[in-house]
Amino acid sequence: xxxxxxxxxxxxxxxxxxxxxxxxxxxADDISPDMSFLEMLDVVNEGLTRKGExxxxxxxxxxxxxxxxxxxxxxxxxxxxxxxxxTCQLHMRSFHDGQTIVIExxxxxxxxxxxxxxxxxxxxxxxxxxxxxxxxxxxxxxxANAIPIPKxxxxxxxxxxxxIGCGACVAACKNASAMLFVSAKISQYALVPQGQTERYSxxxxxxxxxxxxxxxxxxxxxxxxxxxxxGIKLTNIARMNREYFTAxxxxxxxxx
Amino acid sequence: MLDSKIPAGPLAEKWxxxxxxxxxxxxxxxxxxxxxxxxxxxxxxxxAASLAELGYNVKAFCYQDSARxxxxxAAQGGINAAKNYQNDGDSVYRLFYDTIKGGDxxxxxxxxxxxxxxxxxxIDQCVAQGVPFAREYGGLLDNRSFGGAQxxxxxxxxxxxxxxxxxxxxxxxxxxxxxxxxxxxxxxxxLDLVTIEGQARGIITRDLETGAIESHAGHAVLLCTGGxxxxxxxxTNAMGCNVTxxxxxxKRGAFFANPCYTQIHPTCxxxxxxxxxxxxxxxESLRNDGRVWVPKTVExxxxxxxxxxxxxxxxxxxxxxxLERKYPSFGNLVPRDVASRNAKQMAEEGRGVGKTGLAVxxxxxxxxxxxxxxxxRAKYGNLFDMxxxxxxxxxxxxxxxxxxxxxxxxxxxxxxxxxxTTIPGLYALGECNFSDHGxxxxxxxxxxxxxxxxxxxxxxTVGDYLAGLGFAPVDKNHPNFxxxxxxxxGKVKQLxxxxxxxxxxxxxxxxxHIMWEYCGMARNEEGLKKAKGLIQELRxxxxxxxxxxxxxxxxxxxxxxxxxxxxxxxxxELMVDDALNRRESCGGxxxxxxxxxxxxxKRDDENYxxxxxxxxxxxxxxxVMHKEELIFENVKLTQRSYK
Ligand SMILES: Cc1cc2nc3c(=O)[nH]c(=O)nc-3n(C[C@H](O)[C@H](O)[C@H](O)COP(=O)(O)OP(=O)(O)OC[C@H]3O[C@@H](n4cnc5c(N)ncnc54)[C@H](O)[C@@H]3O)c2cc1C
Ligand code: FES
Numbered sequence: 001x002x003x004x005x006x007x008x009x010x011x012x013x014x015x016x017x018x019x020x021x022x023x024x025x026x027x028a029d030d031i032s033p034d035m036s037f038l039e040m041l042d043v044v045n046e047g048l049t050r051k052g053e054x055x056x057x058x059x060x061x062x063x064x065x066x067x068x069x070x071x072x073x074x075x076x077x078x079x080x081x082x083x084x085x086x087t088c089q090l091h092m093r094s095f096h097d098g099q100t101i102v103i104e105x106x107x108x109x110x111x112x113x114x115x116x117x118x119x120x121x122x123x124x125x126x127x128x129x130x131x132x133x134x135x136x137x138x139x140x141x142x143x144a145n146a147i148p149i150p151k152x153x154x155x156x157x158x159x160x161x162x163x164i165g166c167g168a169c170v171a172a173c174k175n176a177s178a179m180l181f182v183s184a185k186i187s188q189y190a191l192v193p194q195g196q197t198e199r200y201s202x203x204x205x206x207x208x209x210x211x212x213x214x215x216x217x218x219x220x221x222x223x224x225x226x227x228x229x230x231g232i233k234l235t236n237i238a239r240m241n242r243e244y245f246t247a248x249x250x251x252x253x254x255x256x
Numbered sequence: 257m258l259d260s261k262i263p264a265g266p267l268a269e270k271w272x273x274x275x276x277x278x279x280x281x282x283x284x285x286x287x288x289x290x291x292x293x294x295x296x297x298x299x300x301x302x303x304a305a306s307l308a309e310l311g312y313n314v315k316a317f318c319y320q321d322s323a324r325x326x327x328x329x330a331a332q333g334g335i336n337a338a339k340n341y342q343n344d345g346d347s348v349y350r351l352f353y354d355t356i357k358g359g360d361x362x363x364x365x366x367x368x369x370x371x372x373x374x375x376x377x378x379i380d381q382c383v384a385q386g387v388p389f390a391r392e393y394g395g396l397l398d399n400r401s402f403g404g405a406q407x408x409x410x411x412x413x414x415x416x417x418x419x420x421x422x423x424x425x426x427x428x429x430x431x432x433x434x435x436x437x438x439x440x441x442x443x444x445x446x447l448d449l450v451t452i453e454g455q456a457r458g459i460i461t462r463d464l465e466t467g468a469i470e471s472h473a474g475h476a477v478l479l480c481t482g483g484x485x486x487x488x489x490x491x492t493n494a495m496g497c498n499v500t501x502x503x504x505x506x507k508r509g510a511f512f513a514n515p516c517y518t519q520i521h522p523t524c525x526x527x528x529x530x531x532x533x534x535x536x537x538x539x540e541s542l543r544n545d546g547r548v549w550v551p552k553t554v555e556x557x558x559x560x561x562x563x564x565x566x567x568x569x570x571x572x573x574x575x576x577x578x579l580e581r582k583y584p585s586f587g588n589l590v591p592r593d594v595a596s597r598n599a600k601q602m603a604e605e606g607r608g609v610g611k612t613g614l615a616v617x618x619x620x621x622x623x624x625x626x627x628x629x630x631x632x633r634a635k636y637g638n639l640f641d642m643x644x645x646x647x648x649x650x651x652x653x654x655x656x657x658x659x660x661x662x663x664x665x666x667x668x669x670x671x672x673x674x675x676x677t678t679i680p681g682l683y684a685l686g687e688c689n690f691s692d693h694g695x696x697x698x699x700x701x702x703x704x705x706x707x708x709x710x711x712x713x714x715x716x717t718v719g720d721y722l723a724g725l726g727f728a729p730v731d732k733n734h735p736n737f738x739x740x741x742x743x744x745x746g747k748v749k750q751l752x753x754x755x756x757x758x759x760x761x762x763x764x765x766x767x768x769h770i771m772w773e774y775c776g777m778a779r780n781e782e783g784l785k786k787a788k789g790l791i792q793e794l795r796x797x798x799x800x801x802x803x804x805x806x807x808x809x810x811x812x813x814x815x816x817x818x819x820x821x822x823x824x825x826x827x828x829e830l831m832v833d834d835a836l837n838r839r840e841s842c843g844g845x846x847x848x849x850x851x852x853x854x855x856x857x858k859r860d861d862e863n864y865x866x867x868x869x870x871x872x873x874x875x876x877x878x879x880v881m882h883k884e885e886l887i888f889e890n891v892k893l894t895q896r897s898y899k
Contacts, residue, residue, distance in 0.1 A: 066330050134384065
């Protein structure tokens with residue numbers, strides 16, 4: 001068919017956490033430019049299955065760019081070549097006939113590979129469990145319009161809150177730092193009135209957990225922002241640092 | 257036999273009275289109970305968090321790698337609540353009325369009223385959690401309007417409302433995980449329900465990473481596992497959405513209600529080819545500003561399809577804004593079924609657009625000239641980007657192409673007013689139950705229902721059951737746990753032994769075609785009978801000729817899919833049986849034998865004003881239907897008219 005492509009894939013295959021992985025080469029033939037990247041992998045997997053070979057495991061669910069489940073390092077870039085696009089929203093028209101595509105899992109000590117292209121990102125959950133919430137129970141809260149929030153503030157909090165938790169920022173960073181992710185969460189709460197009461201203790205608890213998980217430190221290369229599929233901004237990191245150091249300051253004050 | 261437990265008394269007082277009469281578990285005793293919550297979408301996450309806050313021990317499960325990734329995350333447009341912040345005449349009663357009417361009078365009055373009543377608390381709760389809803393310049397919450405309503409009562413966070421609400425519920429859940437009150441099991445799939453002496457006492461799960469088949473015991477089990485739209489293969493659901501948990505519970509005795517009620521959403525990105533794995537929704541909110549049209553004549557449409565002319569070549573007077581023309585008072589905001597059916601009709605008349613002709617236009621030119629591109633971007637930016645990404649066409653410059661796609665399932669596990677299924681101790685919340693949307697769900701009401709069930713209903717009703725139980729821990733050594741676990745293991749082994757010539761997707765796609773063709777938007781007796789035979793054959797093909805690769809002790813895509821499709825193949829037949837039984841047009845579906853003279857849907861209240869609840873009878877046996885008559889004491893049944 002016209003416009004269809006034949007591609008060569010070099011895919012990371014690894015049976016489980018314990019075994020060592022390696023690249024395996026596959027052909028992906030007759031690929032339509034209208035397919036998404038994951039649909040291209042579906043086609044390859046259907047072919048493998050028909051041949052009785054184990055299909056390639058990759059994480060995915062919504063395929064709408066919102067759940068954050070898909071990942072993949074594609075030709076050296078998290079979520080592939082297109083800016084502000086998750087792997088599931090990347091379409092094959094971003095590639096050309098005859099191209100070789102190298103597909104790897106996220107690489108970070110805190111994200112161990114569990115099979116092929118899937119990694120364990122539970123560290124992100126644990127960081128949020130450490131403090132990414134307002135300490136209130138269900139019920140007995142004030143009317144939603146009781147506290148007005150200026151539109152620009154609400155919008156800014158929303159921008160931080162749109163993080164999909166995919167881990168691309170960590171995968172993009174040479175130090176495997178999780179600062180962009182953690183700072184987006186801290187910012188969301190630091191901005192709105194509901195997050196004020198626990199503002200500083202939250203920052204401290206989340207940063208402590210982040211360090212415990214073995215993420216690297218931030219050396220301000222900005223690779224995370226460049227690769228974030230939903231455009232989370234570096235300004236979040238600056239805000240988080242402010243929150244964190246103010247928190248330390250308050251702690252010292254209390255100690256005196 | 258079916259007791260809906262609707263409380264007596266006037267509609268507006270039912271829930272308050274009921275809450276007062278429900279038995280309570282005293283705070284110190286709550287920690288002696290364990291509650292299993294399957295699913296961490298809006299329904300599951302809100303229930304797990306709220307129950308843990310009360311002091312119960314909770315075990316929560318999801319199949320994704322994080323609780324935050326449940327498909328609620330994908331909801332775009334918004335959540336309804338009867339706040340009347342806009343001073344435009346909204347009230348609890350009006351939201352109740354719109355929802356009952358929107359559901360084409362096939363839902364319970366009492367449930368829907370309660371939903372409208374607690375809707376206001378939901379918004380308060382979410383704001384208190386820090387959910388960044390859209391706001392106006394004065395700092396107060398903004399609203400938009402949605403299909404089937406004439407007031408603005410929909411709260412939203414750009415086109416990502418589900419994401420923000422779910423992250424709110426997930427934060428509450430995380431807080432309880434941190435407190436040690438919720439034990440969270442990610443990448444775990446529920447594969448069966450364990451009952452002891454007729455009561456739900458636990459579940460069997462497979463750890464998707466290690467393959468371990470595990471037993472979990474609890475005093476109550478809450479299914480919050482979402483909808484079954486993926487029975488159609490192509491839908492707006494996530495790839496992993498499934499009916500497995502609900503179906504296995506059904507086979508253990510939970511009745512399945514109105515399985516044929518599915519919602520076909522009018523505004524999705526059209527199919528491009530066989531490789532397609534899912535369909536993407538363009539939120540209904542777009543119909544606030546987008547105008548739906550096709551060329552007036554078949555000739556023009558043909559030229560457009562062949563690429564002889566461009567859409568911009570079609571003059572204003574040659575465009576048929578068919579929804580505005582046919583339904584002047586609701587216009588582009590008619591309910592989903594009406595919009596979908598009309599789009600399909602345009603395609604059938606040969607006036608569809610796009611290469612396949614299976615699409616209509618959704619045009620923003622007028623809105624962009626009225627409001628400016630920036631204002632349109634601020635409202636719908638992420639949707640426009642997504643559309644651009646997928647189709648490579650810029651919706652700021654040319655109209656979107658849209659077509660209906662399977663989106664939501666109103667049918668589901670039958671529950672009483674307390675959300676309890678026909679198995680004592682087993683509850684169903686959110687999309688996986690049948691309760692509040694009748695034959696057609698109004699936009700922005702599923703998020704409302706999921707959170708209503710989880711935050712504000714189940715915390716009251718589950719206590720009533722537990723209070724009557726006694727504190728003895730559930731005995732995990734009871735032979736039923738071992739028996740059920742062995743059955744699950746046997747099924748996994750059986751699937752893994754199958755080495756035929758078809759892939760699981762081959763069969764799933766075939767099933768999808770059958771369902772869409774014969775049990776979708778429009779259906780008739782002949783087609784349904786044919787579908788029934790086709791599904792039975794397909795099921796045989798699956799069990800004799802499918803191939804499942806790999807081992808149990810690993811992440812195994814093939815195995816996960818096979819188990820889910822095996823269940824869809826059984827559910828599909830029940831959907832067809834239910835559709836055969838319901839010889840009326842109603843809500844989301846059009847039964848061709850039941851139409852008015854001008855071709856609109858004709859409901860048959862005399863014969864079908866009931867919930868059809870199906871009872872499983874054993875493998876390959878016809879199921880038995882039980883009726884729950886719907887009694888309307890407050891609203892008068894009228895044929896829906898949006899003209
Ligand atoms: C694209 C899209 C847009 C939508 N937009 C809107 C909107 O704007 N407004 C609105 O009101 N509604 C909308 N809806 C509908 C609404 O989002 C859903 O009905 C609702 O979120 C369902 O919530 P839930 O908690 O019932 O299920 P889900 O969020 O689907 O969660 C299901 C949970 O169950 C788990 N699960 C499933 N099966 C198993 C199993 N076997 N074992 C273990 N765990 C399991 C999953 O892991 C998940 O955690 C939209 C739906 C879609 C698909
Ligand atoms: S699969 Fe959900 S973001 Fe890609």
